[in-house]
Amino acid sequence: MILNINDVSKAYSGLVVVDKVSIRLDDGEMIGVIGPNGAGKSTLFSLVTGFLEANDGDVVLDGRSIGRQSAAERARHGMVRTFQVPREFANMTVRENLMAAAPRQSGENLINAFFRPRLVAAQEKEIGARVDETIAFLKLERVADSLAGQLSGGQKKLLELGRALMTGARVILLDEPFAGVNPVLIEELSSKIRELNARGIGFLIIEHDLGALSRLVSKLYVMDRGRLIASGTPQEVLADPLVREAYIGGGLA
């Protein structure tokens, strides 16, 4: 699945926070987005996934323009995001969190739920099997029936990834997946992401841990004050004097 972000812009009462940003994510590609705090990276993710409405530009997924669609519609077309601070359905179990994210459930319709119980039960079984797989993949077996609100920070990050997988997404936007995660789990998360990428899922990743990010992605885009200022392989980008200046100018990254 190919994601094209075309000249997307956002301004709040005259203050431009994202300025004509274009990024192309090829099928199964893994790209990092870096930049100092306040560069507009998270806002860009919100614009791409439909949480914020862009003033200008378009988002194209596999040739289909989705720039005017709702967040739920974009998610159903195969592109989902995670959040800097992990979010979960706190009062539902891990298993239920994952079940809820599975798309196209005929039991979504109350009439089906009562009058076509076999169809719904068969689907539930299928989704249940996928959930079991996802839980095993993320090694969340021990907490599968715990309430998601009680998980540790790291487990919540894994659950976010799991929820994204359950939607059947082919493009996943990760917003600081390694923030607040211990080094061991960073390695673990990285290897999961690599494994999923090998299955053909494309990733666009915002991350401040440049070391871990560089080992993961083939390409980096650098944002500063709403604009893209550089792009290239991690080696090229991190050697770029303009990038170094933006980082030092923007304080510690």
Place this chain on the structure above:
Amino acid sequence: MTSFVELLLSGITSGLIIGLAGLSVTLVFGIARFSNAATGDTMTLGAYGALMGTSLTGSLLAGGLIGLVAGALSAILAYLLVFRPLQNRSPISSLLASIGVAFFIRAVLGLVFGHDQMVFQMDLVRPFRLLGVRIQPNDLKFAGVAILTLALVFVVLHLTPIGRRMRAVADNPLLARVSGIAPRAVMFTLWAIAGAVAAVAGILLGMKTVVSPESGWDMLLPAFAAAVLGGIGHPVGAVLAGVIIGVAQELATPFVGFTYKIAISFLVLLLVLLVRPRGLFGKIEGVR
């Protein structure tokens, strides 16, 4: 002692009816995020629907089902015409609008059916005695219907995919959208269930007492009290709180008299808001 037990039993039955109404309030609050003041009048509408249905079909059961469908349809209609257009505004807009919807339903019912009290034609059954306690068979039936309704709602919420999605939206609406959960199916189901549950409460109340255009409105305070005491947005809490309030009202009747028992709800509401705003089970305080 036996009269105490009789009051207790009667309190449980009326408490279940309050619990149903509280459940309707709490479901709407949890998912649509406002206090629906039209809940009481949806109850009344359900009761009149059942009265009409019963006289048309000659069967209380068929009539009851007609009333239930009427309640669900009116709630869906109110959602489409009023609450959906307001959904991106502040919850206060929806609350005020729901008061308007309440007045509208009551006015229409008054216009169509007049303001005289109406009753369901129910067979008179003699109470029987169990260990000296007088038991009204009808009360048992009402309690049975209430419990069956509650069970059905919990089956939907916890054992069906749409119920899981409703709980997801109630839990974290933003995350639900990210996960590709479309609000539409969830909202339709919510309003259908909230309307049907309110209608069942209204029908049972009408069968237990009388039906008048005002009968549901009078139940709004106990229903809100149950929702608040149970912890707003907490379905099990609302039902248990309803039973507690119902029992408290009945047990207080010998001391404060029939006319003032409604004040018990107000007292409960006030105490909970002052002392324990999150209620018995709630995890949230105040407005989210």
